Amino acid sequence: MIRLEYVYILGGLMFAAFAVMNALDRTHTKWWRNTLFWGAYAVTFLFGSYLPNVVNGVLVIIMVLIAGFGGIGRGAERTTSLAERQASARHFGNLLFVPALTIAGVAVFGTVVLKYVQIGGVPLFEPKQITLVSLGLATVVALIVGYVMLRPPALAPIEEGRRLIDQVGWAAVLPQMLAALGAVFAAAGVGKVIATLVAAYIPIDVPLAVVAAYTIGMALFTVIMGNAFAAFPVMTAGIGLPLIVHHLGGNAIVMSAIGMLSGFCGTLMTPMAANFNIVPAALLELPDRYAVIKVQVPTAILMLIGNTALMYFFVFR
Amino acid sequence: MFLLSGILIIVVGFSIGLNPLLVVAVAGLATGIAGGLHPLDVIALFGKSFVDSRYIAIVWLVLPVIGLLERSGLRERAQYLISRIAAASAGRILLLYLALRQITAALGLLTLGGHAQMVRPLIAPMAEAAAETRLGALPPRVGNMIRAYAAATDNTGAFFGEDVFLAVGSILLIKGFLQQNGVDAEPWRLALWAIPTALLAFVIHGTRLLLLDRRLKREMAR
Incomplete structure (x- = not known):
C-alpha cells in the first residue's frame, strides 16, 4: 500500500536536496542559514513520524530562530534567459502544457479511480489520504514526463525547485506554524474565552442579532485562528446550538452549512490563513505581503453580509 | 484573559x-x-x-516540475496563446477560471487548481498577457494587481465551491460535530445548503472581475 508517509519521505528528500544545493552554492552569502533551515525542515519530513515530539519542537524552534534573526537568503538563479525561454516556447509549442496537465490529470485519476484499486485485498493507496497521495504520485509522473519530453540537464528540476522555494522563503513553513499555534490555542482554551465573551453581549431574543453574532463570530474567530475548522466547533457550541437552535428554534443543518461558509469569509481576510493568502503573494513575487488579502476583503465582506441574510431567511423556516 | x-x-x-x-x-x-x-x-x-500538519506542504512537491516547465517557456507559451484571442481580457479570463474552479471544486476535484500548480504557471501569466495585449506594456504596479486578483479568484472559487461536494472535510466535520450534539445531519443536506452561497459568490466576485478591466484601464491612465 502506498501510504502518505512515502509522500512525506519524497518531500523530505526534495528539501534535503535544496539544503545540499545551498551548501554547495558559494555565491550565496547566507548559504549555511539556508542549508540549516531547509535541512531541519527535511528532517521533520523524513523522520518526524518517529522522533519524540520535543525533538520535532526543537527543530521547529531552530527554523524559527534562523528566520527570525538574520533570515534566509536567495542564491544566484541558474535558470534560462527570456530569449532562451521564448525560443524554447516556440520549439515545444503546446507540448509544454502536457506535464502541467499531467499533474492535474493524475491527481484526479488517482482520487476518482485508483481509490478503488486493490491488490490482493489490500488497497493500493491509503484510502483516507487518497487526495494527498494522488497529488504526490502526480508530481512524480509529471516530472518523468517532463524529463522525457524536454530532456533538461539532470539537475535542472532541483535547481528550478530551489529557485522557486527561495522566492517563497520562510512563508513556505508558515502554514504549519499556524496549525501548531491553533493546537496551542485549543489546548489552552482560547476558544471558550472568546465564545463566552461574544455570547455575553448578544440580545438573545432578537433573531437577526443572534444570527449576525454567529456568522460574524465565525468570521472573526476564523480571522484569529486562520482556520474555519477550528472556529466551527467553538462558535457552534457557544452560540449556534444554544441560541439559534435551542432558544429560537432554528434549523441546525442550515445554520451549520452557512455558518461554516461564513467562517470561509474570515479565511479570505486573514494573514493567519497563510497557505491561501501569504504563500501566493510570495509565489507570485508580489512586493506587498498582504496584496492578496487586500483584493479579497471586499468579496469577503459582501459574502459575509450575504451569508448572514441567507441564514436569517432560511434558518427559521 | x-x-x-x-x-x-x-x-x-x-x-x-x-x-x-x-x-x-x-x-x-x-x-x-x-x-x-x-x-x-x-x-x-x-x-x-x-x-x-505536514500534509499542507505536499503541494511544494510540484515545484521542481513547475520550475522545469518555466525554464522551458511554459509561461511564454501561455502568454502567446492568449495574446492571439481578441476577446480575451484579464477580467474575462479570471471570470472563466472562477467558474471552472467552483464547478470542479463542487465535484470534489480541488487539486485541479491551486496557487503553485495553476495560478503561478498559467492563470496569472495569461491574465497579464491579455491585459498587455489590450493596454500595452504593464507597469509592475498593474501587473501585481492582476496577479493578486488571480490568487484571490483561486481562493474564492475553491472556498465557495468545495462545500457543495459531499465528502469534503468541512462537511464531514460538521456532520461529526452535530452527531456528537444529538443532531443527525445527512451530508447531502449540508451540501445542498452550500449552493445558495456558491451562487452568491459567483455573482459577487464575478462582478468584481468584470469591473477589473475598467479599473485596469484607469490604473494605466494614472
Whole structure:
C-alpha cells in the first residue's frame, strides 16, 4: 500500500536536496542559514513520524530562530534567459502544457479511480489520504514526463525547485506554524474565552442579532485562528446550538452549512490563513505581503453580509 | 484573559512587520504558559502539530516540475496563446477560471487548481498577457494587481465551491460535530445548503472581475 508517509519521505528528500544545493552554492552569502533551515525542515519530513515530539519542537524552534534573526537568503538563479525561454516556447509549442496537465490529470485519476484499486485485498493507496497521495504520485509522473519530453540537464528540476522555494522563503513553513499555534490555542482554551465573551453581549431574543453574532463570530474567530475548522466547533457550541437552535428554534443543518461558509469569509481576510493568502503573494513575487488579502476583503465582506441574510431567511423556516 | 495575550502578540507582531515565524512561536509560548502548560510541553505540542500538519506542504512537491516547465517557456507559451484571442481580457479570463474552479471544486476535484500548480504557471501569466495585449506594456504596479486578483479568484472559487461536494472535510466535520450534539445531519443536506452561497459568490466576485478591466484601464491612465 502506498501510504502518505512515502509522500512525506519524497518531500523530505526534495528539501534535503535544496539544503545540499545551498551548501554547495558559494555565491550565496547566507548559504549555511539556508542549508540549516531547509535541512531541519527535511528532517521533520523524513523522520518526524518517529522522533519524540520535543525533538520535532526543537527543530521547529531552530527554523524559527534562523528566520527570525538574520533570515534566509536567495542564491544566484541558474535558470534560462527570456530569449532562451521564448525560443524554447516556440520549439515545444503546446507540448509544454502536457506535464502541467499531467499533474492535474493524475491527481484526479488517482482520487476518482485508483481509490478503488486493490491488490490482493489490500488497497493500493491509503484510502483516507487518497487526495494527498494522488497529488504526490502526480508530481512524480509529471516530472518523468517532463524529463522525457524536454530532456533538461539532470539537475535542472532541483535547481528550478530551489529557485522557486527561495522566492517563497520562510512563508513556505508558515502554514504549519499556524496549525501548531491553533493546537496551542485549543489546548489552552482560547476558544471558550472568546465564545463566552461574544455570547455575553448578544440580545438573545432578537433573531437577526443572534444570527449576525454567529456568522460574524465565525468570521472573526476564523480571522484569529486562520482556520474555519477550528472556529466551527467553538462558535457552534457557544452560540449556534444554544441560541439559534435551542432558544429560537432554528434549523441546525442550515445554520451549520452557512455558518461554516461564513467562517470561509474570515479565511479570505486573514494573514493567519497563510497557505491561501501569504504563500501566493510570495509565489507570485508580489512586493506587498498582504496584496492578496487586500483584493479579497471586499468579496469577503459582501459574502459575509450575504451569508448572514441567507441564514436569517432560511434558518427559521 | 491572559489567554488572549497570544492574539495580541500576533496582531502587534504582524503589524510592525516582525518575522511571522518568530511572532507565531512567541505567541504560542505565551498562550501555552498562560494556559498553565510547561514551556517544554508547549514546544513538544508545537513539534507534534507541526509534524501532524505536514500534509499542507505536499503541494511544494510540484515545484521542481513547475520550475522545469518555466525554464522551458511554459509561461511564454501561455502568454502567446492568449495574446492571439481578441476577446480575451484579464477580467474575462479570471471570470472563466472562477467558474471552472467552483464547478470542479463542487465535484470534489480541488487539486485541479491551486496557487503553485495553476495560478503561478498559467492563470496569472495569461491574465497579464491579455491585459498587455489590450493596454500595452504593464507597469509592475498593474501587473501585481492582476496577479493578486488571480490568487484571490483561486481562493474564492475553491472556498465557495468545495462545500457543495459531499465528502469534503468541512462537511464531514460538521456532520461529526452535530452527531456528537444529538443532531443527525445527512451530508447531502449540508451540501445542498452550500449552493445558495456558491451562487452568491459567483455573482459577487464575478462582478468584481468584470469591473477589473475598467479599473485596469484607469490604473494605466494614472
